[in-house]
Amino acid sequence: MSRTLLEIDGLTRRFGGLVAVDALGFTVAEHEIVGLLGPNGSGKTTVLNLLSGVLRPDAGRIAFRGHAIAGLPAHRIARLGMARTFQLVRPLASLSCHDNVRTGLAFGRRRAWGAAADAEAGRLLDRVGLGGVRGSLPGELTYIDQKRLELARALALQPDLLLLDEWLAGLNPTELDAGIELVRSLNGQGITILLVEHVMDAIRSLCHRCVVMNAGRLIAAGLPAEVLADREVVRAYLGEDDNDRGGGHA
């Protein structure tokens, strides 16, 4: 077992009366790919928002590379080496693809600028398969390519930990295979990945471990195959009255 990169403990966030994340705790080790699963509205995106600094937790601890980051502003967390994509893509609309990536390079850990940054931006766009559209505006890209662009922007931060919020959703089978390959290769390159996902094929083939949430709480953790067969997980996904059909899809 390698060193712990991310440690969450007692993480809680309320929206009015709703407890979206409820005393959640789990860890992610270096070089792992961990799947964060759960039915719709179970609080997965909220967890990522708490991690990356969009939201401030009401209670709980988040340790990332040994730093207590709960409640820190997002730019500080980003500079510590955590990057993310958004469930609904958010490209910087008036910036070209090239400039989108350059923002991550200029203000992330590398603070790269000038010719070196330009070259690196090009390399990152190539890496996600957008080599041909550097000068285009994000609005001219397909939805899938916008997702790729967002990934390249996240990679520009040179992250240790990458948070992917349903990054593989909505891809066709060929794109899905390429996407899975890309995520795997990023992991191979040393990036730890926390992945929110509904696509079961992707979870099975990518994740080393999974944690499952329901209504803000942790209900299971372990190897993907075990977790997906867990009775409580199946019940959470399929609803109380369903009989045991074995976890297979969401």
Added chain:
Amino acid sequence: MLLEVTLSGATLGGMYALVALGLTLQYGVARIMNLSYGELLVAAAFAALWFYTGVAVSPLVGLIVVPPLAFALSFGIYRVLLQPLVRRAKTRDALEVDSILATFGLLFVIQGVMLAIFGGAYFSYSFLAVPLQIAGATVAANRLLALVLAVVIGVGLYLGLTRTRIGTAVRAVAVDPVAAELVAIDVRTASALAFALGGALVAASGVLVSMFLTFNANLGVVFTLKALVVVIMGGVGNLLGALIAGLLLGLVENYVAVFVDPGLTLAATYAIFLIVLLVRPQGILGRASR
């Protein structure tokens, strides 16, 4: 002395709360940041002045006549001037910027008209300017009457918004326009109504204010600013918050005016505003946004 200052501060605070209630309707429901809001207050004050000194009609009658006119005028302004902006805006932020700009222009038009008619001089009229004794303190009858009327109007508005169908629709739009649309609330009409209602409220406040304050054509900006500060302090869209914040602001201002220096009242407003921004930017009763 302290009691007197507190009482007259409460009157002022009641006015601020009423003024802010209207603004919170316009901003919270119709999503219009109306910088010309205070101009309508001053216009109503001038109307009451004209009623009283020109045709010898009591400001109490003015209170019945002026707000409906302001309601109609505001409804017209919303439909003609602001709805095109609502239609054109892609996001809430875009609408905010557009409405700020458009109503900033409107501010100078309305102010210009009043300056052209009345000039920059200060006006006041003497209505019910008789001292009353309350628990040993002396209060002018017109102030007390204004406070009572403000309370009546405020309570009436509160009941109207919480107990009627239209009121519920208006509040629903304030919380979530998209969801409101889904449950078949006519968001456009509700917004127009809220904006017009805000106009009627500020006009009513203008009539009340004219009974006990001196005013001039340039005063609108200050009232707009104070109303905005109260709305932010109370938490946008929060009626009770606006009430508390309005009273607080009125009291503090009056204490500063009496015990420190009348030239520093706006500074006091800003000081309170700053404290709120630094300590509780979501407002006294508001919820955290992050």
Added chain:
Amino acid sequence: MTVRDGLIGVVCLAGVALLAGLPFVVADYGLSLAINIMSYTVLATAWSLFSGPTRYVSLATVAFFGIGAYTTAVFVEALAWPLVLLIAMAVGSVVASLVGLATLRLSGVYFVIFSFGLAELVRQLVTWFEVNKTRTLGRYVFADITAAQIYWQLLALAVLVFAIGFLIGRSRLGLALRAIGDDETVARHSGIDVTRAKVALFVLSTVFMTLTGAIMAPRWTYIDPAIAFNPVVSFTVLIMALLGGVHRLYGPVLGVVPLALLFEYLLARFPNHFSIMVGLVFIVIVYLIPRGVVGLVEDTVRQRTAAKGAA
């Protein structure tokens, strides 16, 4: 640097040289008009330096302009001129930093509201101070400065504001601002310290406003708070910048020239209805040319090329 950049540079230099020669060829009236246009050029360009990329409508231009003007009025007789300008810059930056730090970490509305009353606040504070401490409301500004000298100083300031705007556009700060303008959350997630960028830019933009006020003060021989903090100035700057277009550095000046001339005419023709006229002009601009002249031209060109591409 490409040939095109070099060519633009040469044209700019020639333009500045020509403008610098203006006081030798025009009469008094022409010079005062030129001073007016030049000061609004600095103000409007500085305004859009901040408000263009952040989309925060600042209504506080005259607060800083007035601070500059008052600084001159207070110190011009006692201190050397460069020192007066330095003090003006310092006072303006301190106020701007306080305002920026208090409001710019929150959403844009707070900033707008704060800036909306700022000029009035400063005006009342100055009035209070003058009445209670110095016991004089107005001040005479006795400075040994000719109109031509004022014009040249403003021209230098204009060159400076354009140069800085140009450099920001190519700097990290420029990229940060464009990202912030598009999506603040994403900008933060790219490691941008959004508040710091905004405050830095706000202070920078207000320094130009303060300096303009300081330089312009000797134009009035007498100033009082109502003259120095006249809200119409904030309003005029806003309209000019919007008419020209705030998303390009050269946009605002395209609004300044026609409107300065128009307002000159309106002020002479309808002195008592000036603010009504200006308000109406403004509303028309907001409705009909929301992206300014520059945006209008760009959109038209884009449509033309699109139509040609389709044909």
